[in-house]
Amino acid sequence: MDFSFPKNERIKSKKLMEAIFTEGKNLNNFPLKLIYLPSDFDDDTQFKVAVVAPKRNFKKAVDRNRIKRLMREAYRLNKGVIFNNSERDFALVFLYLGKEMPDFQLMESKMTGLLEKFLKKIANEEAV
Template sequence: MEQSYKKIEKLKSEKLIEKLFAEGKSVVAYPLRLVYLKTSFDDAAIVKAGVSVSKRNFKKAVQRNRLKRLMREAYRLNKSAYFNNITEQYAFMILYTGKSDSDFKTVSKKMNTLMDAFLKKESQPKP
């Protein structure tokens, strides 16, 4: 998997997003939260991801957009290390739940922790 975040990998379907929040599971690495759902897509994407920052915690669009850029970049740089050996298709929504601003170093570190937690939770045998 290459280090890019192409249009095909972006989560845009409203129906899928609604289904994701209704039926999806989640893992947390504060201030990030990952909601995911195993699904199937018509195209070749293995993972479709979206990011979101609360308007309640960050009133100014400039702040929200900056955090979303940081989260997308951290995801883009780290996804190849985590999803090269994955066979199922997943839909992801990465939420920023913190109340204060953050820098790229922190977001990237927490993104790694989040992806580790996701892989650990999904690799556990189901009872």
């Protein structure tokens, strides 16, 4: 399993982002929220990911960028969990809902819990 997070695994399309926020389904593991949407991508990527830190809660760009860096790193280290256990393609958006600056241990534990919830949810959807 490659632990990189290349550009082709990032969401860059405004249309896709709008579709995720309007039609996507939610999962929560406070302070993280996952919005996901089954999609078909032209390139060979299985998942496309975006991370969001709200300007409402963190006025300084430095703080928002740090939170996004922590989320990307936690995802990058744990993405093997979902890559090895899913056959479908998904677009994922991770939102940070907390009001305090997190540390990496909290972010990684919440990210692993959220990814496991996601796997259980899509396994139940595919079984039905």
